[in-house]
Amino acid sequence: MKRIGVITSGGDAPGMNAAIRAVVRTARMRGIDVIGFYHGYSGIIDNEIVELTYKDVGGIMERGGTILRSSRCEEFKTTHGRELAMKNLRENGIDALVVIGGEGSLTGAMLLEEEFNLPVVGIPATIDNDINATDMCIGVDTCLNTVVEATQKLKDTASSHERAFIVEVMGRKSGYIALMSGIAIGAEAVVIPEVPVDYGALADRILEARKRGKINCIIMVAEGAASAYTVARHLEHRIGYETRITILGHIQRGGSPTAFDRILASRMGYEAVSALLSGKHNIMIGLQRGKMAHVPLEEALSKKKPLDMSYYEMSLLLS
Ligand code: ADP
Numbered sequence: 001m002k003r004i005g006v007i008t009s010g011g012d013a014p015g016m017n018a019a020i021r022a023v024v025r026t027a028r029m030r031g032i033d034v035i036g037f038y039h040g041y042s043g044i045i046d047n048e049i050v051e052l053t054y055k056d057v058g059g060i061m062e063r064g065g066t067i068l069r070s071s072r073c074e075e076f077k078t079t080h081g082r083e084l085a086m087k088n089l090r091e092n093g094i095d096a097l098v099v100i101g102g103e104g105s106l107t108g109a110m111l112l113e114e115e116f117n118l119p120v121v122g123i124p125a126t127i128d129n130d131i132n133a134t135d136m137c138i139g140v141d142t143c144l145n146t147v148v149e150a151t152q153k154l155k156d157t158a159s160s161h162e163r164a165f166i167v168e169v170m171g172r173k174s175g176y177i178a179l180m181s182g183i184a185i186g187a188e189a190v191v192i193p194e195v196p197v198d199y200g201a202l203a204d205r206i207l208e209a210r211k212r213g214k215i216n217c218i219i220m221v222a223e224g225a226a227s228a229y230t231v232a233r234h235l236e237h238r239i240g241y242e243t244r245i246t247i248l249g250h251i252q253r254g255g256s257p258t259a260f261d262r263i264l265a266s267r268m269g270y271e272a273v274s275a276l277l278s279g280k281h282n283i284m285i286g287l288q289r290g291k292m293a294h295v296p297l298e299e300a301l302s303k304k305k306p307l308d309m310s311y312y313e314m315s316l317l318l319s
Contacts, residue, residue, distance in 0.1 A: 003093050004023075004276065006037075012066050013253065016100055020060065032277075039069050041075075043068075064255045064256055086115075097120045100125050106124065109121075124137040128177070132302060163216065168221045194306075195312065210239075282297050
C-alpha cells in the first residue's frame with residue numbers, strides 16, 4: 001500500500017479534523033502518502049485533490065468543522081457517479097480510502113468496495129450517535145456539551161423568572177441528543193421521536209413538579225418529534241408557566257471538539273490506517289466497551305442503533 005485517500009462526507013461533526021490528522025500522521029509515519037479530496041464524494045468525482053503531509057495537519061485538531069470540507073453528493077448515489085469517482089481514485093493511484101462520516105457516507109464507502117474492490121475503512125462521525133455497533137460516534141460528545149452549556153444559561157433565566165423553556169435540538173429520527181442533554185441538564189421532560197407525545201400527561205408532570213416546589217421548567221424537544229412551537233401551543237395554557245422557545249440550530253454542530261472527541265477521533269484515525277496496513281478493510285472502526293473494534297461495514301449499516309430506552313425511564317425518575 002503506497003497511497004491512501006481520505007474524505008469527510010455528509011453532515012459535519014466536531015472532531016473530524018482530529019480524525020484527518022490521525023489518519024495522515026499514522027500513514028505518513030509509516031511511509032504512506034495521503035491524498036485528501038475536498039467536499040466528500042463530489043470532490044472525488046470532480047478531482048479536487050490535496051496532498052496531505054505531516055505538517056499540513058498541524059493545528060487542526062482543535063478546530064471544529066472539517067478542513068477537507070464536506071458535502072452531500074447525489075451523483076455518487078448513482079452507478080455512473082461511482083464509476084466516475086472510481087476512475088479518479090485509480091488515476092490518482094489511491095490504494096485504499098478512509099471515509100469519515102455518517103451512515104450515508106459509510107454506505108457509499110461500502111459500495112465502492114463491493115463494486116470496485118477498493119479497500120475502504122469507515123470512521124463514524126455524526127452528532128446523532130445513531131450508527132450501529134459503535135458506542136459513540138465522533139462529534140456526539142462535543143454536541144452534547146454545547147447543548148448543555150447553552151441550555152444551562154436558559155435555565156438560569158427560567159429560574160429567575162419562573163418560566164418554562166422549550167428547547168428544540170437536532171435529531172430528525174433520533175431522540176439521542178434531546179434525551180442525553182435532558183439528563184445532563186435535569187430537564188423536566190424530553191419529547192423524542194421514539195415515544196409518542198402525550199401532552200396531557202406532560203402537563204400533569206410539570207404541574208406536579210411545580211407543586212413540589214420547582215421554580216423552572218426545561219423541556220428538551222428533538223426536532224423530529226415535534227416543533228418547539230407545537231409543544232408550546234399544547235402546553236402553555238395548562239402548565240401555569242410563561243413559556244419561551246429556543247431553537248438551538250446549527251450551533252450544535254460546530255465548535256472546538258471536547259477532549260473526549262479529540263481522543264476518540266485520534267484513536268479511530270490511527271486504527272483505520274493500522275487496520276488497512278494489516279490487510280483489514282470493508283470495515284468501520286467502532287468503539288465497543290472502551291476498545292477499538294473492527295466492525296464489518298455490512299453489520300454497521302444493517303440497522304440504525306436504537307435509543308437505549310433505559311435512559312428514558314431514568315430521565316423520568318430523576319427530573
Ligand atoms: P451522512 O453521511 O452524514 O449520513 P448523508 O446521508 O447525506 O450524510 O450521506 C452523505 C453522502 O454519502 C451522500 O451525499 C452521498 O454522496 C453518499 N451516500 C449516501 N447514501 C448513499 C447510498 N445509498 N449510496 C451511495 N452513496 C450514498
